[in-house]
Amino acid sequence: MDSSDDEAIGGGGSAPAETKKKPAAAAKGRATGKGKAGPKAESKAKESSLLKQKSPAEFFAENKNIAGFDNPGKSLYTTMRELVENALDSAESISELPDIEITIEEITKSKFNTMIGLVDRERVDEALYDDFESDKAREKRLAKEARFQETQAKNAALGKKVKEAPTVRAKGRGEAAFFRVTCKDNGRGMPHDDIPNMLGRVLSGTKYGLRQTRGKFGLGAKMALIWSKMSTGLPIDIKSAMKGQNYISFCRLDIDIHKNVPHVHLHEKKANKDHWHGAEIQVVIEGNWTTHRSKILHYMRQMAVITPYAQFLFRFLSDAADKNLTVSWNSYKINQQQDKIGVFVSIVSTKIPFKGTGKEYIGDDITEIASAVKSALKQCCLQLKSKIMKKLQARERQDRKRNLNRYIPDVARAIMETLVEIADESPPKRPRYDKEDEELLDKVNSQEVTETTFRDCLAQHVEQVDYEMALEYAMQSGVSEEPREDIYLNSLDASYKFVDFQSPLFVFKFIP
Structure with missing residues (x-):
């Protein structure tokens, strides 16, 4: 019994020992990799061993920075640049002087919503939206801008350097801006059937075998289509016609990024009554004009x-009042850096939309007032331009007269020396001259005509030319702008008594 008990005890003691060894062995197996792997590990191993492929469109969509589409502002700049350079290549390929029109049109949020099929809803509570700006916040912002402008005016009056105005915007403003970019050229155009693949398939083009061109496979234009697809979801519109073609191809398409194939919405032919040739591409993208305005204008300059043989027409259109209110001072011969101009606007109304209890300024969101002020300012600038032009003309005449008078002594001396040299020649060696020329040479010999004589004659001629030019300018512009008063002359014969019927066009004298 003791032995059996010992065996039982021994058996009972050995069993737990074996049980403890199994987890250790399993752990050792996992550590050495000899254990059996789980289903998740097997699936991951299979996924890592699978060969994956991406279409070129999908690759460039994921790596937009390679083509210069890092952010909305740079994307707007790159889109415009790529379309312009493609237009230049197209015109140069058929030996045509490029004539390119570029238009960037800002699209408001409500208009964009209409384009994508969304209906704008009226806001019940403005304070719930991110772009809401309270009256107090707007009053504070406008007061800060007014103080900055006052400081700038003082610095300009003292001749100090004028800083650029800081961009002060309310929360959420300008985050979503959409633009319609249109580029039209007079180049080669595209064949009707090739348009979808030329613009809707990445790494397809007609320049692979060409050299000295600005591009090889049109990646920039296709990236504009990809950016349009990603930022707005809207297709692009293409018009194209080749030389001698009696129709214009119209195609509306977008791109399937995953398959790298064009998705054609509409592809048709229209009559080409004007015999136009070239291409016109229109794309709607998200962008930022404020941050890249200077870069776009610098590129166009x-x-x-670089291409003096090309003609460019650039337009920027916007419905925003703060952009359209800007006046092009240079077109009115006004230099903002040198000329000191003060603008005072008087608004008379029974209800003026003041902002704040101090009534120091008017809200900047009143489009009617902004357009009226802009129109009045342009009229004032036109009147000022005529005055400035008169002063510039007078200054140019004075400079011209001064320069001519400066050379009179040298010219008179040269003429006199030449005549004296001719007059000193003996008559047999001297060629025959007309009677007037012989008389002039005799006067030179007798010193009746001297260098002073030529100086006086040239000075009189300069005065005469200056007077004639001033009179001609006055007849063309100055006199016509002066106010006129009608004058009526009565008959010298007093024996008749006339009854005058006057009108703006004539005077009718009636003898009773």
Whole structure:
């Protein structure tokens, strides 16, 4: 019994020992990799071993920065630049002087919602939206802008450097801005059947075998389509016609990014009554005009210098009052850096939309007042331009007269030396001259005509030319702008008594 008990005890003691070894062995197996792997590990291993492929469109959509589409502002700049350079290549390929029109039109949020099929709802509580700005916040912002402008005016009056106005915007403003970019050229155009693949398939083009061109496979234009697809979801519109083609191809398409194939919405032919040739591409994208305005304008100036044989027409259209209110001072011969101009606007109304209890300024969101002020300011600038032009003309005449008078002594001396040299020649060697010329040479020999004589004659001629030019300018512009008064002359014969019937056009004298 003791032995059996010992065996039982021994058996009972050995069993737990074996049980404890199993977890250790399993852990060792997992550590050494000899254990059996789970189903999740097997699926991950299979996924990692699978060969994956991406279409070129999908690759560039995920790596937009490679093509210069890092952010909305740079995307707007790159889109415009790529379309312009494609237009230049197209016109140069058929030896045509490029004539390119570029239009960037800002689209309001409500208009964009209509384009994508959304219906704008009237806001019941403005305070619930991110772009809401309270009256107090707006009053504070406008007061800060007014103080900054006052400081700038003082610095300009003292001749100090004028800083650029800081951009002060309310919360949420300008986050979503959409633009319609249109580029029209007079280039080669595209064949009707090739338009979808030329613009809707990445890494497809007609420049692979060409050299000295601005692009090879049109990635920039296709990236504009990809950016349009990603930012707005709207298709692009293409019009194209080739030389001698009696129809215009119209195509509306977008791109399937995953398959890298064009998705054609509409593809048709229209009559080409004007015999136009070239291409017109229109794309709607998200962008930022405020941050990249200077870069876009700088690029257009550079292109005008680099390609002097090309003609560019650039337009920026916007419905926003703060952009359209800007006046082009240079077109009115006004230099903002040198000329000191003060603008005072008087608004008379029974209800003026003041902001704040101090009634120091008017709200900047009143489009009617903004357009009226802009119109009045343009009329004032036109009147000021005529005055400035008169002063510039007078200054130019004075400078011209001064320069001519400066050279009179040298010219008179040269003429006199030449005549004296001719007059000193003996008559047999001297060629025959007309009677008037011979008389002039005799006067030179007798010193009746001297250098002073020529100086006086040239000075009189300069005075005469200056007077004639001033009179001609006055007849063309100055006199016609002066106020006129009608004058009526009565008959010298007093024996008749006339009854005058006057009108703005004539005077009718009636003898009773």
